[in-house]
Amino acid sequence: MHRAKPIIIINFKTYPNSIGENAVRLAKFCEKVAFETGIDIRVAVSAPDIYPVSKAVSIPVYAEHVDPYPPGRHTGSVLPEEVKSAGATGTLLNHSEHQIPMEQLEDSITRASKLSLVTVVCADIPSKAEEIAKMKPDFIAVEPPELIGGEVSVSKAEPEIITKSVDLVKKKHNIKLLVGAGIKTREDVVKALDLGADGVLIASGVDLAQDPEKALRELLP
Numbered sequence: 001m002h003r004a005k006p007i008i009i010i011n012f013k014t015y016p017n018s019i020g021e022n023a024v025r026l027a028k029f030c031e032k033v034a035f036e037t038g039i040d041i042r043v044a045v046s047a048p049d050i051y052p053v054s055k056a057v058s059i060p061v062y063a064e065h066v067d068p069y070p071p072g073r074h075t076g077s078v079l080p081e082e083v084k085s086a087g088a089t090g091t092l093l094n095h096s097e098h099q100i101p102m103e104q105l106e107d108s109i110t111r112a113s114k115l116s117l118v119t120v121v122c123a124d125i126p127s128k129a130e131e132i133a134k135m136k137p138d139f140i141a142v143e144p145p146e147l148i149g150g151e152v153s154v155s156k157a158e159p160e161i162i163t164k165s166v167d168l169v170k171k172k173h174n175i176k177l178l179v180g181a182g183i184k185t186r187e188d189v190v191k192a193l194d195l196g197a198d199g200v201l202i203a204s205g206v207d208l209a210q211d212p213e214k215a216l217r218e219l220l221p
Ligand code: G3P
Pocket: 011, 095, 143, 147, 148, 149, 150, 180, 181, 182, 183, 201, 202, 203, 204, 205
């Protein structure tokens, strides 16, 4: 089957293997595999790692989250301006591990987009994905929370979540769709793409692998 080249986002989260110096090391593996295979691999890293990672690699580096506030009195917040000046070219938003109230989400998308940051907004179910689609992010990533970090992928356990999201997000609103949760094998990736996703988000399958470079290579379609 012919399909467009997928987008693969590796979410580093805050695993010991994917923060600090290890974030730079892992990002370099991702870059190496991206260059060798020609596949569009992007990394989402935690705020303190954005600067060193984006200095070290030339593949896209995204923030894992940004707050919607403007610069000013917002102690401890992570602003779109900050991640951009640290080298990020996009951001995840509303990941199930860092949710944003729906009434704030549109603001977050608007603020990030104004700074030309690519927005990848997560949703747990297709109907929520459709609500978010109306806010016009660049990508929507559907991830059933109960499968995140597990051994069974969304492609195997909940293929209808992918097909429903394809209808509600891609066909109805013309927004690119990513899916994630439990993706551990090439078969999982291929199935997600065959069901109509434009790409996948992966974390533990690479972040926690003994040999992350090999694990990533083996996952690619
Ligand atoms: O953002 C991607 C992530 O939540 C999926 O995690 O460990 O199931 O690949 P994992």
